[in-house]
Amino acid sequence: MTDVLNTMVPDAEATAPAVLSVQGLTVGIGPRKAPKPIVTGISLDLVPGRIHGLAGESGSGKTVSSLAILGLLPANATVGGSIRLFDADANGAEPGGTELAGTELIGMRRRALNRIRGRRIAMIFQDPSSSLHPQLTVGSQLTDHVRTHLKLGREAARDRAIELLMRVRVPNPVEALGRYPHQFSGGQRQRIAIAIALACDPVVLLADEPTTALDVTVQAGILHLLRDLADERQLAVLLVTHDLGVMSAIADEVSVMRHGAIVETGPREQIFGAPQHAYTRELLESLPSAQGSDTPSVIQKEAGR
Numbered sequence: 001m002t003d004v005l006n007t008m009v010p011d012a013e014a015t016a017p018a019v020l021s022v023q024g025l026t027v028g029i030g031p032r033k034a035p036k037p038i039v040t041g042i043s044l045d046l047v048p049g050r051i052h053g054l055a056g057e058s059g060s061g062k063t064v065s066s067l068a069i070l071g072l073l074p075a076n077a078t079v080g081g082s083i084r085l086f087d088a089d090a091n092g093a094e095p096g097g098t099e100l101a102g103t104e105l106i107g108m109r110r111r112a113l114n115r116i117r118g119r120r121i122a123m124i125f126q127d128p129s130s131s132l133h134p135q136l137t138v139g140s141q142l143t144d145h146v147r148t149h150l151k152l153g154r155e156a157a158r159d160r161a162i163e164l165l166m167r168v169r170v171p172n173p174v175e176a177l178g179r180y181p182h183q184f185s186g187g188q189r190q191r192i193a194i195a196i197a198l199a200c201d202p203v204v205l206l207a208d209e210p211t212t213a214l215d216v217t218v219q220a221g222i223l224h225l226l227r228d229l230a231d232e233r234q235l236a237v238l239l240v241t242h243d244l245g246v247m248s249a250i251a252d253e254v255s256v257m258r259h260g261a262i263v264e265t266g267p268r269e270q271i272f273g274a275p276q277h278a279y280t281r282e283l284l285e286s287l288p289s290a291q292g293s294d295t296p297s298v299i300q301k302e303a304g305r
């Protein structure tokens with residue numbers, strides 16, 4: 001735990017206006033008349049340049065909450081509450097602007113949502129293969145994406161693809177364009193998925209267990225990259241993970257979820273240093289460092305925190 005406390009960061013920007021605000025989000029899945037409650041009223045704000053961690057045990061509703069933000073829930077899901085995007089590119093609403101209420105994503109028509117999804121709000125998953133097509137080269141996946149969304153010509157799209165691969169530190173980007181996803185390691189595939197997610201300069205990135213499938217030293221590199229991208233692009237990141245070691249390495253704010261509700265939310269140093277809720281304390285006690293392993297501190301050290 002000492003390592004966790006030693007990595008505290010100042011929290012001066014925590015009050016900056018949100019670019020995405022979730023208020024009282026509820027999700028039920030099943031028959032419309034009697035859906036099973038999965039998420040029971042969560043609220044959180046995503047702020048430019050900040051990483052908001054969503055922690056909690058398996059089945060607590062973390063993934064369902066992030067899929068709700070993207071409008072990617074199954075057809076038998078019933079969604080309530082509000083998810084507003086304050087994004088000048090999407091609707092002219094500035095973060096925190098009082099004159100405009102932001103764009104309400106719940107209930108938005110599919111075509112309008114498709115314009116926001118992937119362009120303004122992007123997502124990466126635990127298994128990068130799920131966002132990469134196995135039979136298309138990395139180059140065509142990256143260039144198709146930017147050509148469709150940004151209306152770039154062939155040459156400009158290729159230049160953009162190379163620039164993105166360089167940014168996420170995929171070695172030999174020009175050569176990488178001609179290769180297929182299976183020709184890369186798991187860590188490199190996740191970097192490529194991040195490059196595709198960033199292709200249209202989104203304002204929000206949802207990262208669902210982005211390092212869970214990777215071994216610990218590779219995890220650190222991906223976490224470091226997410227931290228740098230949040231800082232340099234002022235990207236608002238929602239980091240979903242059940243792994244508090246990962247959370248303590250890079251999150252600025254943390255919300256702890258249990259049974260579909262957020263039981264505690266606060267700056268990372270408060271959650272790790274002075275948890276208020278018994279369930280948060282329970283989760284912290286199950287951290288490997290509390291049991292003698294050094295995994296979280298390895299991640300923290302290599303992730304640059």
Ligand SMILES: Nc1ncnc2c1ncn2[C@@H]1O[C@H](COP(=O)(O)OP(=O)(O)OP(=O)(O)O)[C@@H](O)[C@H]1O
Nearest residue numbers: 029038056057058059060061062063064065074242
């Ligand atoms: N399509 C679905 N139909 C029915 N129930 C679902 C569906 N998707 C998720 N659920 C249920 O919703 C609950 C929350 O699932 P969710 O995947 O959000 O949990 P999680 O916190 O992300 O867990 P994990 O860390 O294991 O991914 C679980 O009980 C799950 O079984």
